[in-house]
Amino acid sequence: MKKSANKAREADSLLPITASPRETDALLPITTGRSEQTTSTTTVKGGWVPRKPLATASFLTFCLCLALYLAFPTFSVIDKPYKHSQFLGFGINTGGSPDLTQCPSGTLGILGLGEEASKTCYLGWRDMKMDVSRRLKIMEDAIETAYNAADDSSSTLKIFVAPEFYWRGPEGAYDAMGLLQAGGEFNAISEICQKLTAIVSADKFKDWVFVFGTIIAATPKSFENSTMTPEEVEKEGEWLFFNFAPIMSGGANPAKMLAPKEYVSYIDFLRPVEEGANEKLPWAFDVTDEDMAGKHHYDFDIWEKYSGYLEDRLGWSLVRRNFFELKGVRFSLEICLDHAAGEAKNNFIKKGGGVIDEIKPAQISLISSAGMTIMDANLILTDKGVVYHQDGLYNRTSAAKVRSFKPMQTLNEKKHDMLLDATNSLFNIRPVLVEQEAFLWDGDKKIAKGELFSTFTYKETVLPKVNVFTKVKIAKL
Numbered sequence: 001m002k003k004s005a006n007k008a009r010e011a012d013s014l015l016p017i018t019a020s021p022r023e024t025d026a027l028l029p030i031t032t033g034r035s036e037q038t039t040s041t042t043t044v045k046g047g048w049v050p051r052k053p054l055a056t057a058s059f060l061t062f063c064l065c066l067a068l069y070l071a072f073p074t075f076s077v078i079d080k081p082y083k084h085s086q087f088l089g090f091g092i093n094t095g096g097s098p099d100l101t102q103c104p105s106g107t108l109g110i111l112g113l114g115e116e117a118s119k120t121c122y123l124g125w126r127d128m129k130m131d132v133s134r135r136l137k138i139m140e141d142a143i144e145t146a147y148n149a150a151d152d153s154s155s156t157l158k159i160f161v162a163p164e165f166y167w168r169g170p171e172g173a174y175d176a177m178g179l180l181q182a183g184g185e186f187n188a189i190s191e192i193c194q195k196l197t198a199i200v201s202a203d204k205f206k207d208w209v210f211v212f213g214t215i216i217a218a219t220p221k222s223f224e225n226s227t228m229t230p231e232e233v234e235k236e237g238e239w240l241f242f243n244f245a246p247i248m249s250g251g252a253n254p255a256k257m258l259a260p261k262e263y264v265s266y267i268d269f270l271r272p273v274e275e276g277a278n279e280k281l282p283w284a285f286d287v288t289d290e291d292m293a294g295k296h297h298y299d300f301d302i303w304e305k306y307s308g309y310l311e312d313r314l315g316w317s318l319v320r321r322n323f324f325e326l327k328g329v330r331f332s333l334e335i336c337l338d339h340a341a342g343e344a345k346n347n348f349i350k351k352g353g354g355v356i357d358e359i360k361p362a363q364i365s366l367i368s369s370a371g372m373t374i375m376d377a378n379l380i381l382t383d384k385g386v387v388y389h390q391d392g393l394y395n396r397t398s399a400a401k402v403r404s405f406k407p408m409q410t411l412n413e414k415k416h417d418m419l420l421d422a423t424n425s426l427f428n429i430r431p432v433l434v435e436q437e438a439f440l441w442d443g444d445k446k447i448a449k450g451e452l453f454s455t456f457t458y459k460e461t462v463l464p465k466v467n468v469f470t471k472v473k474i475a476k477l
Contacts, residue, residue, distance in 0.1 A: 081328055082157040082207070084471040085364055087432070088146040089390040089398025092138075092464040093457045094165040094213065094370050096120030096270065102454065104170045109270025119273065123455055124170035128188045131169050134455045136195050138464070139166070139212065141440050141451070143199060146466045149438040156471050157327055158208045163392025164243070164261075164336050164370040165268075166213030167192055172269055176217035176242050189215060193246060193316070197254060205250025209326050211368055213392070214261065214335055216268075217242040240299040243268065245335060245368055247319065249326050257326075258310065259319035260303050261335035262343060264296050267371055267393075321347035323359060330477060332362035332380060336369035342378045363475045364388065374399055376429050384475040386432065398467040400432035436468040 096111045097103060103121035111120045125131035143160065150158045167188075168174065174188040192215065200210055218239050243261040248254045307318045322332050322344040332344045348359050361382045367374065367389040374389050381387065381403045389399045405427045441447040445460055452458045 082474055083155040084151075084153075085157045085159055085329070085386065085474050086151050086471040087386075087388040087398065087400050087467075087469040088150055088158060088160045089388065089400075089467040089469070090139075090142045090146070090160065090162040090213075090464070091390070091397055091467055092142075092163065092166070092392060093459070093462065094163045094392035095267075095457075097123050097457050099457065102457075104454075107170050108273055110273060111267055111270050113266050120270065122168055122170050122172050122270070123457065124168070125454060126170060128169065128174075129186055129191075131455070132188050132191050132195075134451075135167060136192065138440070138451055138455065139196070140199055142464065142466060143210075145438050145440050146468070147204065149436055149466060149468045151471055154207055156207065157329060157474070159211075159364065159366070159388060160208060161211045161366055161368055161388060161390040161398075162213035163390050164214045164245075164368050165216060165392060168216040173216045173218035173241070176219035176240065189217060193256075193314075196246060196248065197256065200248050200250045200254050201252060203251060206252070207327075208250035209329075209331075210248045210250065211333065211366055212246045212248070213368055214243050214245045217244075240302060241269075242302070243298050243335065244303075245333065247324070247326070247333070255326055256316045257319050257324060258303075258316050259322075259324075259333045259335070260300060261298055261338055262300050263337040263341050264298055265337040265371070268337075321359060323347070323362060329474060330360060330363045330382075331366060332364075333366045333368070335367075336372045339367050339369065339372060339378060340375060342375075344380050345378050348380045360477060361385065363477060369393075374401060376401070376403070379403055382475050382477055384473070386472045386475070388469075398434070398469070400469050400472075402430045402432060402472060403427050404430065432469050432472055434467045435470045438466045438468055440464045440466070 096109075097120055100108065100119060100121070102123060104124070104126060107121040108119055109121060110117050112118060125134065139162065142162070146158070146160050150156075169188065176189070177187065196210075196212055200208065218241050221240050241264070243264075245259045245261075247257040247259055303318055310316045310318065319333060322334055322338075324331055324333070334344055338344075344362075344365070348361070361380050363382055363385050365379055365381055365385065365387040367387065369389070369391045371393040372389075372391060374387055379385075379387055383405045384402060386400060386402045391397070391399075440463070441451065443463055443465075445463065448463050449458050452464070456464075
């Protein structure tokens with residue numbers, strides 16, 4: 001007991017004085033207001049300080065700190081790992097417009113093959129500043145709608161996913177050179193990336209991860225040839241195509257990533273209504289056809305060539321092999337047809353069997369698409385991992401599933417629930433339910449029609465919304 005008391009007195013003697021006396025009072029004792037009571041004192045710079053009142057102050061300070069901790073239990077120098085994730089899927093139609101009267105002049109094309117082929121167009125504004133501004137406004141409204149509906153616990157990681165093709169404009173593709181521009185003249189892609197960064201940098205988004213759909217971009221194949229004039233570049237007529245998703249963490253100094261898509265689908269671009277028509281416009285190129293003689297891969301290799309510049313100069317890192325980590329969580333991301341082709345699976349499993357050593361399974365898999373469903377056998381998830389999927393074709397709804405591995409003896413118990421994945425591991429799938437449909441603009445049809453005008457298809461029966469899913473416990477790696 002004496003040892004403890006001595007330590008307490010030593011600690012009291014080191015406490016700072018919060019209010020210094022005047023210099024002329026430096027050698028005078030500081031009293032407690034009860035001069036008849038004698039107290040032991042210790043000399044410190046600035047005056048005489050009684051030990052007992054300081055012990056009382058120390059105790060009160062401890063009580064105050066304890067009260068603050070109980071009131072704000074998340075305050076910590078070290079970030080605690082998230083316990084749950086919550087999916088917020090932004091549902092909006094990012095396909096072609098079924099209403100041809102809305103199509104800008106000269107933008108009509110054919111989407112799809114065979115009996116499914118139909119005339120349509122991409123909506124948007126010829127004025128690129130207006131086009132980007134309108135899309136950014138709708139995206140910001142969707143983010144705010146999601147924020148207001150999301151779980152507010154700091155132990156829940158909120159994951160916002162928008163559909164493929166959200167950013168493309170009426171010509172079907174923006175100028176890809178915007179990726180390499182840090183300033184200068186207005187460029188759609190540069191503007192999109194800068195404004196999205198500003199939106200998510202707010203402190204209220206510190207427990208969020210965002211996948212902002214995809215940006216479609218194109219540039220003449222000879223863009224690197226500095227000796228060619230713009231007229232010569234255009235005359236060459238060969239284009240490079242890109243489809244990529246901007247990914248960001250929320251809060252101050254957000255992490256920024258770009259995830260490129262590899263495979264081109266026959267619904268990714270329009271084909272000319274007449275052969276030879278609009279052949280100089282990116283959206284009118286026949287990137288694939290019924291004879292499978294078209295273009296089937298985006299110009300994927302260019303990304304690696306410029307990855308150093310994107311990261312060092314612009315702060316964007318490249319997602320390689322579909323897997324990445326943010327906020328202490330392991331993710332995979334596939335864009336539409338890449339999921340059907342099993343890109344994450346192929347990057348995880350060696351040819352001939354086995355697993356690539358440096359690639360770990362995901363705790364959370366993400367899919368952004370326009371015309372795709374979850375293919376259970378292509379998921380590379382850890383036990384009890386979850387997949388979150390947002391589609392944009394005719395505003396298809398979001399979907400989420402949890403995958404759990406099962407021991408072999410359960411095979412005969414529930415065969416209909418069991419599947420074998422690419423590693424021949426037995427697993428089952430459990431759907432995650434939507435707990436709320438949060439409509440943009442509170443579902444006001446008049447406001448929705450005005451906001452979507454000439455930018456996205458308006459259908460009175462299918463308004464833009466955020467599907468808010470029940471939260472899921474984050475699986476262990």
